[in-house]
Amino acid sequence: MRQPIVVLGAQGMLGRAMLAELLRRNLAHRGASHAEVDLARPGSFAQGIPAGTGTVINCAGWTNVDAAESHEEEATRVNGVGVGELAAHCRSLGARLVHYSTDYVFAGQANAPYPTDHPRSPLNAYGRSKAVGERLLEQSGADYLLLRTSWVYAPWGKNFVRTISKLAAERPSLSVVNDQLGRPSSAEQIARVTLELLHAQAQGTFHVSDDGQCTWFEFAQAIVAHAGSGCRVEPCSSAQFPSPAARPSYSVLDLSATTALIGPLVPWRTSLADVLRRLEPTSPAAR
Numbered sequence: 001m002r003q004p005i006v007v008l009g010a011q012g013m014l015g016r017a018m019l020a021e022l023l024r025r026n027l028a029h030r031g032a033s034h035a036e037v038d039l040a041r042p043g044s045f046a047q048g049i050p051a052g053t054g055t056v057i058n059c060a061g062w063t064n065v066d067a068a069e070s071h072e073e074e075a076t077r078v079n080g081v082g083v084g085e086l087a088a089h090c091r092s093l094g095a096r097l098v099h100y101s102t103d104y105v106f107a108g109q110a111n112a113p114y115p116t117d118h119p120r121s122p123l124n125a126y127g128r129s130k131a132v133g134e135r136l137l138e139q140s141g142a143d144y145l146l147l148r149t150s151w152v153y154a155p156w157g158k159n160f161v162r163t164i165s166k167l168a169a170e171r172p173s174l175s176v177v178n179d180q181l182g183r184p185s186s187a188e189q190i191a192r193v194t195l196e197l198l199h200a201q202a203q204g205t206f207h208v209s210d211d212g213q214c215t216w217f218e219f220a221q222a223i224v225a226h227a228g229s230g231c232r233v234e235p236c237s238s239a240q241f242p243s244p245a246a247r248p249s250y251s252v253l254d255l256s257a258t259t260a261l262i263g264p265l266v267p268w269r270t271s272l273a274d275v276l277r278r279l280e281p282t283s284p285a286a287r
């Protein structure tokens, strides 16, 4: 990775983790904000991703799962068509493109971890928009690395860990769904694993998350136990908390292709403990 790396969505949760990891490894890079490179405005690519760029790491995307239900066209413009146009731009430069997708491209009815080549069958508009992006990337002819991840959190940004930590300090009890099973993923671990996969010359589709699996209820229990606030966590069903977008009940990603290349991934409880020690205070905007 001698040519410079451009990170898109640099101010998002994963983008910020990626910039920190690139800095730590002393790799030449530049972050581009939404204002500089807009996936819905391919005219912004030439200036933000100039000739000479070696790798583009796309941490940008439409990530509001519930809002995508009523704005599917806009979500698809960014997560679908925009990704295809980005891949075409990277191809024209001879740059490698790293792109992130989601467990939500699968229907969630499996009872064993989803392998990387399992057929896509999304349940909601966000999943459909990401599936369009995956397909256009595969068809683009670009040199790409497609990394599906799930349940992402960090000491910063809008995420479940910060929300539950804050609520646990304010409330005597919380109800959390216990009928969706998945894999939490620390954004900092995703950044680390991404660069290890690039270093290993990985190409194509891989799954990246922390090791192990849990329900949102079990995840919340672990967060609250760390806070030591005395808040009770009660299990409930998804039917008790209807949301605009349907969520898959089983979205465990098979990590074997990734671990075969770069070795074992960090257990989710280890990552969580590390992040909880460094949690940034929740601002009103991140609630």
Ligand SMILES: NC(=O)c1ccc[n+]([C@@H]2O[C@H](COP(=O)([O-])OP(=O)(O)OC[C@H]3O[C@@H](n4cnc5c(N)ncnc54)[C@H](OP(=O)(O)O)[C@@H]3O)[C@@H](O)[C@H]2O)c1
Residues within 6 Å of the ligand: 008, 009, 010, 011, 012, 013, 014, 015, 033, 034, 037, 038, 039, 040, 058, 059, 060, 061, 062, 063, 078, 100, 101, 102, 103, 149, 150, 151, 152, 153, 157, 158
């Ligand atoms: N969070 C999760 O649990 C999760 C799970 C699976 C996969 N992923 C994937 O992981 C990637 C990173 O997600 P994240 O959690 O870091 O999301 P995030 O914190 O919401 O960051 C997304 C970034 O993309 C930017 N953005 C939005 N629309 C854009 C556009 N049209 N052009 C350029 N930038 C745009 C946002 O900027 P503004 O804030 O200014 O709009 C923000 O900086 C995404 O591809 C997401 O689909 C996330």
